[in-house]
Amino acid sequence: MSSSLSQDASKGARVRAMLARREAVAVPGTHDALGAMLIEAAGFEAVYMSGYCVAASRGKPDIGLISGSEMIAQAAQIVAAVNLPVIADADTGYGDVSNIAETVRALERAGVAAMHLEDQMSPKRCGAMSGKALVDDAEMAGRLRAALLARRSPDFLVIGRTDAVALHGVSEAIRRLKAMAELGVDAVMVPSLSSLDECRAVAEAVNIPVIHTVAETIRPLQPQRELAQTGLGMSLYPITLIQGIVGWQRTLLERLKEEGSTAAMVPDMAPLAQITEMLGASHYAAFERQVVKGA
Template sequence: MLGSATSATAKRAAFRAGLASGRLLRMPGAFSPLVARLVEETGFDGVYVSGAVLSADLALPDIGLTTLTEVAGRGGAIAGATSLPSLLDTDTGFGEPLNAARTVRVAEDAGLSGMHLEDQVNPKRCGHLDGKQVVDVPTMLGRLRAAVSARRDPDFVVCARTDARGVEGLRAAIDRAKAYADAGADMIFAEALADESEFEAFRAAVDVPLLANMTEFGRSKLLSAAALEQLGVNVVIYPVTTLRIAMGAVEAGLRTLAAEGTQEGLVPAMQTRGRLYELVDYASYAQFDSAIHDFTLTAAQGGRDAQDGSEGER
């Protein structure tokens, strides 16, 4: 009730422990707090908050138009709805190194377990499209060092994303990843790797945890969780999957409603009201409300209130 009872500190500690466990952590993207609740209920290890999804939900392209306030606000709401760790996409850090440092502080205050910064030129582009540009290595190292130095909770994870694979090639991307790890990055996110061999090359070269992005319609082969775990990957994200599932169903449903003039045929595929109430834990709120407002005033309490002139509880 009222979100997660697990503290942000405990979630971060759990994330760190998961990264050190040797098993693969599966983190689907959640575009809302309710979806995050469902991610937890279905047995995943964490929740990912995608910048591309947040942009799309605002009917904007993923080209760096969202602000730190928007991203942290949505990320905090999602993180607060679940006891799972949460990883936030913070693009290029919203500006210069000092902005990246502030981004860490804001993400910490919002209750996130970690965030990732990328080495694209700002404004950025979707990592699986052509036309990307990356900053030089010293510029990215400045972003990373600022971010790492700004955190107050040592368990808050700072992940470095490199988009260099599609711009400078695999070897350059690996060299960047090694430099980012040396600068203090806790995890490496190598965007748009092609296949198993490229993940193997990263795993052989980098000592810190690795993150794989299994996004649909992208440049990466969609590898199974079992395959990624065997390759030594530590985290897999499915950033846009839930949004695509939902929007596909919404579009199909609206077209049916427009054509038929009734939603009657759609009802069997809908989430029921009872199921929705179960997800938002409606019963606990009702029980809490009843316990606070429905009570019996004893004669002794009434006498004390009358004597001291107080009105008692209402």
């Protein structure tokens, strides 16, 4: 295995170890490299590339309008920006089983540590939106088998996701998650759980790690320390950053428009020099000096 592939496999192993702790490890979501750098600087253990956020960054709703090629390219940029493992939203795989296989291989080549596939019909919808419909067990099994067969390294994690809670309840979600686990996926993911009891019930019912999603403005919030006691493997915060970005930027723009000044907001702004340093400007400057010195 090449050095690059070994490093990628190591990141997958890190995600596997996080899940195995069953501590509902908190992983924030982002749409770009800068967000990933902020997540890393804050001390989190992994980065989640959220399909909702990627779509929003292009001025689109999360209704299947973003192509697999766009998601793969975005994932590659995020991977290149941080040393953390990156978990990617792969929606429904962007086509039939052959397309799913190509998506898996491309994400793995890009250095992504893990990806999830969901059981929605195409075109999919954001899990918090109406208009969702699920495929049957056979079609979802085909998607996941394609992903498992296509990966090169067992440390590239394949995660099965169901949106059944919002449509059919927790019992149906558990049934679907168990079916996914039997196929050999590394973990399962379930949005729309609304209580600690539901989180605990799902974690206890499924014999592989369960990933939960937290949506601040949609469902009741549970403290991370309490989620950690439910047996969940991971808690994704897919829309936390984008909700914060949109809310704060809107307030900033309203202040500028109404008051003609951003002075009241300056204490909450990151200094430009701090951002420039985080982006690695000093590293590039040092490299340029080294080149000149060696000329």
